Structure formats: C-alpha cells, structure tokens
Amino acid sequence: MNYSSLELKMEGPIAVVTLNRPDRRNALDEAAVAEIEHYFSSVPKQVRAIVLAAQGSHFCAGLDLKEHYVKARSAAEFMRVCQGWHRAFDRIQHGGIPVIAALQGAVVGGGLELATAAHIRVGDQTSYFALPEGQRGIFTGGGATVRTARIITPNRMIEMMLTGRVMDCEEGLRTGLLHYLTPTGGALAKAIALAQKIATNAPLSNYAIVSGINKVWDMSATDGLFTESLIAALVQTGDEVQSRLSDFVEKRAEKVAV
Ligand code: 1HE
Structure with a gap:
C-alpha cells in the first residue's frame, strides 16, 4: 500500500x-x-x-x-x-x-x-x-x-x-x-x-501482556483463570525462558530495584 x-x-x-x-x-x-x-x-x-x-x-x-x-x-x-x-x-x-x-x-x-x-x-x-x-x-x-x-x-x-x-x-x-x-x-x-x-522483553511475553490481559478482562473469573493458565503454559516454557532464567540464576540479570 x-x-x-x-x-x-x-x-x-x-x-x-x-x-x-x-x-x-x-x-x-x-x-x-x-x-x-x-x-x-x-x-x-x-x-x-x-x-x-x-x-x-x-x-x-x-x-x-x-x-x-x-x-x-x-x-x-x-x-x-x-x-x-x-x-x-x-x-x-x-x-x-x-x-x-x-x-x-x-x-x-x-x-x-x-x-x-x-x-x-x-x-x-x-x-x-x-x-x-x-x-x-x-x-x-x-x-x-x-x-x-x-x-x-x-x-x-x-x-x-x-x-x-x-x-x-x-x-x-x-x-x-x-x-x-x-x-x-x-x-x-x-x-x-x-x-x-x-523491545528487549521476550516477544511472546509482550504478546501475552498486550493481548491477554484485555481479553481476560472480558471473561468470567473461571474462564479468565483457565485462559491465564493456558497463556502462561505457552509463555513460561521454552528456550528463550531458559536462557533468561539462567541469566538470573547465574546473577547476570538486572535486579528489580528502585
Ligand atoms: C478538521 C477537523 C475535523 C480540524 N475534521 N477537518 N472532532 C472535533 O469536534 C474537533 C474539531 N476540531 C477542533 O476543535 C479544532 O480544529 C482543533 C482544536 C483540533 C484544532 O484547532 P486549530 O485552531 O489548531 O485548527 P483549526 O483552524 O480549527 O483547523 C485547521 C484545519 O483543520 C481547518 O480546516 P481549514 O480548511 O479551515 O484549514 C479545520 O476545519 C480542519 N479540521 N478538525 C475535518 N475533525 C468514529 S466517530 C468519532 C467521532 C468524533 O471524532 S467527534 C469529534 C470530532
């Protein structure tokens, strides 16, 4: 276009x-x-x-x-x-x-x-x-x-x-x-x-954050919690997560600090 x-x-x-x-x-x-x-x-x-x-x-x-x-x-x-x-x-x-x-x-x-x-x-x-x-x-x-x-x-x-x-x-x-x-x-x-x-966040986390939260807000609590568990199951697993977690475990990751 x-x-x-x-x-x-x-x-x-x-x-x-x-x-x-x-x-x-x-x-x-x-x-x-x-x-x-x-x-x-x-x-x-x-x-x-x-x-x-x-x-x-x-x-x-x-x-x-x-x-x-x-x-x-x-x-x-x-x-x-x-x-x-x-x-x-x-x-x-x-x-x-x-x-x-x-x-x-x-x-x-x-x-x-x-x-x-x-x-x-x-x-x-x-x-x-x-x-x-x-x-x-x-x-x-x-x-x-x-x-x-x-x-x-x-x-x-x-x-x-x-x-x-x-x-x-x-x-x-x-x-x-x-x-x-x-x-x-x-x-x-x-x-x-x-x-x-x-842009430095994991793309799948960003996807879940921008789309998942508003979609869950439209659901009943029961459906919302179930959907959250499905989203988390997808986002919380896999190579990118392992690599970011190893940065934390081996003390290379930024801390959450004021
Ligand atoms: C426009 C529009 C427009 C400006 N459609 N042409 N929106 C409104 O009710 C807001 C209407 N606009 C204004 O109140 C003012 O233009 C502003 C406060 C935004 C800016 O003021 P200003 O003094 O900087 O500019 P201006 O001289 O008013 O506008 C410059 C030109 O833009 C002028 O055209 P010109 O041919 O005289 O140069 C304006 O007519 C033109 N212009 N706003 C068309 N909105 C899916 S439903 C959504 C429902 C709504 O969005 S309702 C809100 C509509």
Whole structure:
C-alpha cells in the first residue's frame, strides 16, 4: 500500500508510525483509517514495538467532519465506516505488539479513541482530551464506549460527553489517560525510550501482556483463570525462558530495584 496519511520510519526494532495530515489536525478520514488497518495488520516481522505519533501541534482531531458532512452518509454507510474503525483499532490493541502513543495538543473524539487503543500513552504539557460528539450531534464510533470508558470509567465518560468539556494533561494523568507526562515537546522522545526498553522483553511475553490481559478482562473469573493458565503454559516454557532464567540464576540479570 502507498501510505499518504501515515509516515513510517524504523529505528532499530522500533517502528514509528506518524499521522501525517497536520493541515487537517490529523482528522481521520476513511483513507487514513484504512491505512491504519493495513499497517497494523501487516507489521514487518522485525518490529518489536511501535510508537504512534502525529505531525503538527495536535495529535488527532477525531472523525473527519468535513468528509462526513460532504458524504452525508446513511445509517448503513456509517455503520460500515464505524466497523472499519473498530477493525483498525482492534489491530492496534490486539496485534500482539506493544504500541506507545506520543501525544500533544488535541486528543479528541476519534483521536482519543485511537489513543486509547494504544497500550501506553505519553503526553506533554500541551496535550488535552475531550469527547465533543454531543456538541456535534453525533456519537462515538471508534470504540470509546469500550476502551475509553474502561480507562476513565463510564461515569466520567458520560459527564465528558454531555458537557463537551476539556480535560487537561494533569487530569489526564490522574485518570489514566496518560501514563507519563513530559515537558512540552518531550512525548515522542519518551515514547521511543519506552519502546526501546519494551523491545528487549521476550516477544511472546509482550504478546501475552498486550493481548491477554484485555481479553481476560472480558471473561468470567473461571474462564479468565483457565485462559491465564493456558497463556502462561505457552509463555513460561521454552528456550528463550531458559536462557533468561539462567541469566538470573547465574546473577547476570538486572535486579528489580528502585
Ligand atoms: C478538521 C477537523 C475535523 C480540524 N475534521 N477537518 N472532532 C472535533 O469536534 C474537533 C474539531 N476540531 C477542533 O476543535 C479544532 O480544529 C482543533 C482544536 C483540533 C484544532 O484547532 P486549530 O485552531 O489548531 O485548527 P483549526 O483552524 O480549527 O483547523 C485547521 C484545519 O483543520 C481547518 O480546516 P481549514 O480548511 O479551515 O484549514 C479545520 O476545519 C480542519 N479540521 N478538525 C475535518 N475533525 C468514529 S466517530 C468519532 C467521532 C468524533 O471524532 S467527534 C469529534 C470530532
């Protein structure tokens, strides 16, 4: 695929995927969502972690409202669009590769849905969050009712959607939308540093962490514990584990220390 809404770069085992429509504040039109789905469905084998970033002073202004207006889609057409977003963001969340989002400026509407499909979010002092769908006369459609609500609670999401208010970066940090808050302009460097560290984990452990925990959360306790034992049986055995454990036993491994 020829990407025009995304810019792709490799830094060793890290892929940096950058939203590249800053003149539209990286609003997501159908083409951009199709590119996201395509990239995250065909990530090159050597990639161990992905940084999701954005050009310009805003991460993402959400649904391309101009395209939506011009196309004046029917309910059936928007359901298809919406399911395209779900497929694309599901590939981010459950693709098995850790995704770290680097955020600045507006992370709003569908932009927040995109950010909450990532596993780690790093913001800077300019980053802020909102769900202005109510004001626009629309609703979320990129998975916020599932992913964003799980992070900030349905209670808080309802209030944000009804009022359309802006949540600043400090509140973002408190509510779990941000895992890390950096000085202005610092989110990308921090996200890359985290990706480099994460890339040194065993790939199968990373796969289990990014996919297993959210999947188990959707299950009953009985099913969850059974699934955990199956995942652990796969991840906890084999040559890579033996080699890492021998590093620990022979005192070559890093300790867990503050
Ligand atoms: C856009 C979009 C967009 C900007 N679709 N074109 N999202 C929203 O309700 C957010 C709407 N956007 C804004 O509130 C502001 O644009 C920002 C706060 C993000 C940025 O402000 P600013 O002053 O830096 O830029 P701007 O001048 O408002 O925008 C620059 C251009 O980008 C301008 O076009 P131009 O032709 O006048 O240059 C804007 O029209 C354009 N632009 N945002 C299309 N969203 C699956 S359902 C998901 C539901 C949602 O996502 S609802 C949330 C929609």
